[in-house]
Amino acid sequence: VVAQRRAEPGTIHVQLLTAVAVSAVSTSDVVAHLLADARLKLGDEQPLQNHVQPLDPRTRKATFPLVYRLGSRKECVALRFSMEAKVQPIGGGAVEVSTMESNTSPPIVIMTNQKQWESCEGALLLRHIFQGKLHVPWFLFANRMQEEFISALRQDRFKPSRPLSVQDLKYLHQKCCSGREIVTQKEFEDFWKWYGKCMQVLRYQRHIGPMWEAGLFYGFMTRSMVNQALEGQPLGTFIIRFSERYPGQMGIGYIGASYTDDGSPTASGHSIKHYLVKPTDTAAAKITLPDFCRNYQQFATILQLNMSAIQLGDQGAPCFTPLRKHAAFGQFYSKRSGKSAESGDGYDPL
Numbered sequence: 528v529v530a531q532r533r534a535e536p537g538t539i540h541v542q543l544l545t546a547v548a549v550s551a552v553s554t555s556d557v558v559a560h561l562l563a564d565a566r567l568k569l570g571d572e573q574p575l576q577n578h579v580q581p582l583d584p585r586t587r588k589a590t591f592p593l594v595y596r597l598g599s600r601k602e603c604v605a606l607r608f609s610m611e612a613k614v615q616p617i618g619g620g621a622v623e624v625s626t627m628e629s630n631t632s633p634p635i636v637i638m639t640n641q642k643q644w645e646s647c648e649g650a651l652l653l654r655h656i657f658q659g660k661l662h663v664p665w666f667l668f669a670n671r672m673q674e675e676f677i678s679a680l681r682q683d684r685f686k687p688s689r690p691l692s693v694q695d696l697k698y699l700h701q702k703c704c705s706g707r708e709i710v711t712q713k714e715f716e717d718f719w720k721w722y723g724k725c726m727q728v729l730r731y732q733r734h735i736g737p738m739w740e741a742g743l744f745y746g747f748m749t750r751s752m753v754n755q756a757l758e759g760q761p762l763g764t765f766i767i768r769f770s771e772r773y774p775g776q777m778g779i780g781y782i783g784a785s786y787t788d789d790g791s792p793t794a795s796g797h798s799i800k801h802y803l804v805k806p807t808d809t810a811a812a813k814i815t816l817p818d819f820c821r822n823y824q825q826f827a828t829i830l831q832l833n834m835s836a837i838q839l840g841d842q843g844a845p846c847f848t849p850l851r852k853h854a855a856f857g858q859f860y861s862k863r864s865g866k867s868a869e870s871g872d873g874y875d876p877l
Contacts, residue, residue, distance in 0.1 A: 763827030
């Protein structure tokens, strides 16, 4: 998925390859073409900016910082590159003019704004995973989901900072197809309605991506997993994950003070509680999640995921390190923060 009217960070490189017995005497500029289905009317305007680039005579490469002038209305399009070259057999012979074309690129979707990313990415991923089939094995599905996850979060594909862990994939396996070894298109479409919104948050919501990579946002875990992680922790300990029932929203599990109906402390004095972070807490209040957590004394010490175990591929239960929230979130705090918190359905108020 690429953005309209904005140069993408991943610049495209095109290289001329010739046969062993042939040399290129001279070459024209390389031209990029946008290929679209007849249903997508591109109009008379050139859909690409910076679509003509010279070929470096030494490296035989052309670099394209393409800018897409038109959106593709969530339809798949593709790129192809062409050029003319005068070629001659090694050792002499007649010079011929040859028109050369590249293979067609993998499909892309040009979105007009970032709110379209979720639906565009879902359409591309469905096409990439199923390739016309009605169902695929889970191992294939999981591998392609991992590729998409690393790409969506702009991580290094060869050395990702925090890809989906074994535990994450086990959770998503259950969430997507109840742990079965086959995933259908219908199951993917239903799963993406939840998972796609989570990915939109990880990719675009301020600070959430860096928090994920630092292990400050666990992400994919059940309420029972949260309870297990918080069991025996002191008052004010908390952990952040995606809500299982509210797509794209986050829940905070924490150890909070507990009271009887008459207002007196319970025997233990505390219990595990869950708070649903709503859009009115952050987006409407124009504050980030770290600022929201800063505002409430109920959140004192976050459980940070042990990243070294994740990077080593540890398949056991996740390990956590308690970290005071100001030390964890200090780099993300803004100069001002508001205060807003209400009860969510099935969650505790603050």
